[in-house]
Amino acid sequence: RVLAGRREDLAGRHVVVSAGGTREAIDPVRFIGNRSSGLQGYALARTAVARGAEVTLVAANVTLPDPAGAKVVRVESARQLRDAVLAAAEHADAVVMAAAVADFRPVRQSDTKIKKSSAEPDPIHLVKNPDILAELGEVRRARLEAYAAGAAAAGGGRETGEGLAAAKEAGADGPRPRVIVGFAAETDDVLANGRAKLERKGCDLLVVNQVGENLAFGTPDNAAVVLTAEGGSVEIPRGPKEDLADVVWDLVAQRLA
Numbered sequence: 001r002v003l004a005g006r007r008e009d010l011a012g013r014h015v016v017v018s019a020g021g022t023r024e025a026i027d028p029v030r031f032i033g034n035r036s037s038g039l040q041g042y043a044l045a046r047t048a049v050a051r052g053a054e055v056t057l058v059a060a061n062v063t064l065p066d067p068a069g070a071k072v073v074r075v076e077s078a079r080q081l082r083d084a085v086l087a088a089a090e091h092a093d094a095v096v097m098a099a100a101v102a103d104f105r106p107v108r109q110s111d112t113k114i115k116k117s118s119a120e121p122d123p124i125h126l127v128k129n130p131d132i133l134a135e136l137g138e139v140r141r142a143r144l145e146a147y148a149a150g151a152a153a154a155g156g157g158r159e160t161g162e163g164l165a166a167a168k169e170a171g172a173d174g175p176r177p178r179v180i181v182g183f184a185a186e187t188d189d190v191l192a193n194g195r196a197k198l199e200r201k202g203c204d205l206l207v208v209n210q211v212g213e214n215l216a217f218g219t220p221d222n223a224a225v226v227l228t229a230e231g232g233s234v235e236i237p238r239g240p241k242e243d244l245a246d247v248v249w250d251l252v253a254q255r256l257a
């Protein structure tokens with residue numbers, strides 16, 4: 001399926017893909033989870049390997065076989081996913097957050113299995129998880145500012161060690177990750193919600209999935225609209241998750257070129 005012109009267009013690039021759905025422990029045997037299968041993230045990892053990229057796949061509770069040629073890091077919770085993604089993103093050209101990250105986790109995890117008693121159960125109190133996609137955008141923005149400040153200081157003849165370090169870290173191509181891609185599943189006001197989400201999270205591309213009609217969760221097919229930070233949109237008709245993945249990598253490759 002990979003077109004001739006695409007074959008090696010990600011050669012020399014390091015990309016990070018998150019896949020699956022996080023689990024937030026209630027006690028040693030129970031968790032709060034979601035319906036993400038990991039199929040879309042795994043399709044993204046496979047197609048990136050096929051196009052020549054070095055791929056780190058951060059997989060949350062996925063039962064699919066490891067894609068050949070990708071480095072797979074297995075995690076369970078949102079906080080573990082965050083640590084793995086941020087570490088891999090340090091040297092990444094692109095990060096694609098296809099994982100379904102739990103927005104909340106129980107405040108406390110019981111060390112022992114919660115038992116029934118004659119009384120009604122205690123409520124489960126929740127706290128917010130870190131927003132990994134937003135954090136990636138913030139890390140990059142901070143690096144860009146440090147780089148600009150360093151460059152300005154250097155330009156003014158006050159070359160600081162800090163400025164040099166920032167410039168070195170940013171590299172010739174700008175701060176990493178150079179391209180940040182989010183996914184979103186919306187049910188109403190799909191495009192308006194997607195646009196607001198892209199801006200809120202500071203990502204470059206947001207893949208807005210259509211939910212329902214046997215699409216998305218656990219199915220081989222997907223349909224989506226990709227919104228770009230510049231205000232554009234690219235429609236991806238219903239088709240295999242591999243095809244959607246290839247369109248995402250086309251857009252990423254364009255931005256990296």
Ligand code: CTP
Nearest residue numbers: 097098099101129130131132133182183184185
């Ligand atoms: N995401 C993330 N960290 C979170 C929640 C979401 O990195 N704690 C990422 C997802 O991987 C996805 C994107 O953000 O790429 C959008 O997720 P979504 O759940 O649609 O966005 P939220 O900001 O959580 O908004 P909502 O209230 O609609 O769930």
Ligand code: CA
Nearest residue numbers: 100101102103
């Ligand atoms: Ca969410």
